[in-house]
Amino acid sequence: xxxxxDDIILADLSDEELVEQMFDDLYDGLKEEIEESVNILLxxxxxxxxxxxxxxxxxxxxxxxxxxxxxxxxxxxxxxxxAMKGGMFILKPLLISxxxxxxxxxxIGTVKGDIHDIGKNLVSMMMEGAGFEVVDLGINNAVxxxxxxxxxxxxxxxxxxxxLTTTMPYMKVVIxxxxxxxxxxxxxxxxxxxxxxxEFGKAIGADAYCRDAAVAVETAKTFVGRKHNxxxxx
Amino acid sequence: MTNPLxxxxxxxxxxxxxxxxxxxxxxxxxxxxDPPEFWNETRxxxxxxxxxxxxEAGSDLFLTNTFGGNAxxxxxHNAGHRARELSRIGAELAREIADTAGRRVIVAGSVxxxxxxxxxxxxxxxxxxxxxxxxxxxxxxxxGADVMWVETISAPExxxxxxEAFALxxxxxxxxxxxxxxxxxxxxMTSDGMAEMIETLPxxxxxxxxxxxxxxxxxxxxxxxxAAAGTKRAIIAKGNAGIPKYVDGHxxxxxxxxxxxxxxLLARNAGAKIIGGCCGTMPEHLRAMREALESTPKGDSxxxxxxxxxxxxxxxxxxxxxxxxxxxxxxxxxxxRG
Numbered sequence: 001x002x003x004x005x006d007d008i009i010l011a012d013l014s015d016e017e018l019v020e021q022m023f024d025d026l027y028d029g030l031k032e033e034i035e036e037s038v039n040i041l042l043x044x045x046x047x048x049x050x051x052x053x054x055x056x057x058x059x060x061x062x063x064x065x066x067x068x069x070x071x072x073x074x075x076x077x078x079x080x081x082x083a084m085k086g087g088m089f090i091l092k093p094l095l096i097s098x099x100x101x102x103x104x105x106x107x108i109g110t111v112k113g114d115i116h117d118i119g120k121n122l123v124s125m126m127m128e129g130a131g132f133e134v135v136d137l138g139i140n141n142a143v144x145x146x147x148x149x150x151x152x153x154x155x156x157x158x159x160x161x162x163x164l165t166t167t168m169p170y171m172k173v174v175i176x177x178x179x180x181x182x183x184x185x186x187x188x189x190x191x192x193x194x195x196x197x198x199e200f201g202k203a204i205g206a207d208a209y210c211r212d213a214a215v216a217v218e219t220a221k222t223f224v225g226r227k228h229n230x231x232x233x234x
Numbered sequence: 235m236t237n238p239l240x241x242x243x244x245x246x247x248x249x250x251x252x253x254x255x256x257x258x259x260x261x262x263x264x265x266x267x268d269p270p271e272f273w274n275e276t277r278x279x280x281x282x283x284x285x286x287x288x289x290e291a292g293s294d295l296f297l298t299n300t301f302g303g304n305a306x307x308x309x310x311h312n313a314g315h316r317a318r319e320l321s322r323i324g325a326e327l328a329r330e331i332a333d334t335a336g337r338r339v340i341v342a343g344s345v346x347x348x349x350x351x352x353x354x355x356x357x358x359x360x361x362x363x364x365x366x367x368x369x370x371x372x373x374x375x376x377x378g379a380d381v382m383w384v385e386t387i388s389a390p391e392x393x394x395x396x397x398e399a400f401a402l403x404x405x406x407x408x409x410x411x412x413x414x415x416x417x418x419x420x421x422x423m424t425s426d427g428m429a430e431m432i433e434t435l436p437x438x439x440x441x442x443x444x445x446x447x448x449x450x451x452x453x454x455x456x457x458x459x460x461a462a463a464g465t466k467r468a469i470i471a472k473g474n475a476g477i478p479k480y481v482d483g484h485x486x487x488x489x490x491x492x493x494x495x496x497x498x499l500l501a502r503n504a505g506a507k508i509i510g511g512c513c514g515t516m517p518e519h520l521r522a523m524r525e526a527l528e529s530t531p532k533g534d535s536x537x538x539x540x541x542x543x544x545x546x547x548x549x550x551x552x553x554x555x556x557x558x559x560x561x562x563x564x565x566x567x568x569x570x571r572g
Contacts, residue, residue, distance in 0.1 A: 070415070070416030070417075070418070070550060070552070070554070072422075073415065073418065073420070073421055073422025074355075074388075074415075074420050074421050074422065075355045075421055075422065076422075078351070078355050078356070079355060111267065112266075112267035113266065113267030113268060113269065113310065113311075114267070116347075116349045117349075118351055118420065139310070140310050142267075163349075164256065165254075165256045165257060165478060165485060165513045165514075166256040166259075166260070166264070166266060166267075166268075166270060167266055167267055168266070168478070168485065169260075169266040169480070169484065169485060170266040170267045172480070173266070194414050194420075195478055195513065196478070197477055197478065197479075199479055199480070200478060200479065200480050203479070203480035203481075204480055212415075
């Protein structure tokens with residue numbers, strides 16, 4: 001924190017300064033300030049998509065990197081994501097009405113028997129922070145709940161989370177059922193959770209294991225990019 | 235205050251705790267996603283076998299099968315109202331096994347996290363958390379637990395709520411947190427931060443420490459952190475038996491009994507007094523740990539390099555303690571006031 005405790009009037013800042021200020025405000029989880037800044041940029045004629053990618057996604061990338069590097073922890077990231085959400089609430093209808101490009105869509109949920117949704121919520125928020133559309137199924141999802149949702153939502157990605165050693169094997173149950181139904185390869189399957197590791201992800205047939213929410217975002221971008229390229233080629 | 239665990243701690247240099255609950259129950263046929271606590275009622279013989287496995291392998295203390303036995307967790311299985319009852323039954327079965335062990339064995343009533351995030355970041359209020367922990371503690375006490383044992387906690391607020399609940403139930407307790415994120419808890423607490431917090435509690439625990447997390451090496455680094463903080467309290471080390479792997483349809487931890495025996499000796503040398511395992515730790519691991527602790531004299535506290543040499547690498551370079559803490563937080567260019 002700087003020594004001078006001067007008040008900053010957001011509306012007085014230049015565009016460039018305001019975006020920098022939004023990075024700071026996201027980092028500190030200041031929701032009202034983010035909302036105010038989004039509205040100021042809209043009034044200045046910024047495209048909703050530019051506000052999303054340049055200001056919000058830009059700021060959340062810094063938060064994600066510091067989370068990945070062990071400088072920020074869950075409480076700070078939750079506050080930052082909450083501030084981001086405030087901005088997204090304003091932008092979402094405008095993004096749809098302006099036909100802004102879609103980054104990708106994810107269905108995510110914590111597996112059956114597992115109430116621990118902290119990690120899953122972080123991934124949801126960081127994915128939204130990166131511009132993805134996220135359908136969150138909440139906790140305690142049985143196979144049918146995942147299958148119904150991917151059929152209805154047609155996402156690019158299915159994300160599953162588990163915190164307990166007693167629930168992590170259930171991910172394999174879901175993936176095996178997808179294989180049986182012949183739909184496994186229609187989706188990118190990402191898994192995560194404290195007791196998991198890369199080898200586990202491979203063994204149960206997921207596309208990737210994501211160590212934390214920041215890695216989940218990077219992995220999702222890579223896979224969705226690859227999928228789009230394949231579609232373009234095919 | 236006199237208590238069986240207090241007595242045992244004052245007469246012994248080290249105590250062997252138990253190993254895994256979930257891993258053992260899976261081997262008995264527990265389906266993934268089902269609540270282990272239901273078995274206290276529906277398959278008591280399996281739970282007796284779980285407890286007996288630890289006792290016969292030489293554990294001086296074992297945890298009840300009540301980790302998920304709080305209202306918040308049981309609610310998932312439409313059994314939120316049964317927290318006290320299922321906890322009581324879990325403790326009664328444990329009491330039965332401990333009392334017929336032929337030596338003094340401590341029953342520790344396991345209390346796991348609520349799974350929710352506490353205010354102000356999350357939604358769970360302090361009062362509600364205290365009430366849930368209190369309810370479970372009363373059940374465990376009725377069932378005959380010698381001591382409460384809160385474990386796998388990430389948030390200091392939740393740890394404090396459990397401590398307050400144990401004061402309300404008027405029971406002695408122990409508590410461990412899980413340091414799984416670059417050497418800190420998921421909520422960012424360091425080992426020295428925990429040692430400091432413990433001293434601010436009005437009813438401090440008989441012993442405190444770390445459980446689960448990321449492999450046995452990381453856990454030992456955390457124990458070194460507690461010791462470096464200068465605590466006078468007994469330190470608990472309950473690390474996982476290696477890393478989980480998926481083999482032939484079930485979860486297998488790659489830590490061998492020999493590795494866990496080396497871990498147990500290192501844990502004692504690092505300053506831990508209550509030493510056990512967590513996920514993946516089976517009776518054969520406990521047996522090897524007991525034998526090693528009995529046949530080897532206590533040595534010097536290990537360096538980080540020694541830990542890596544003996545049981546493997548750490549999951550992160552730093553654990554956030556001392557002068558090895560990570561990069562400074564991002565600096566703001568100015569502060570805005572409302």
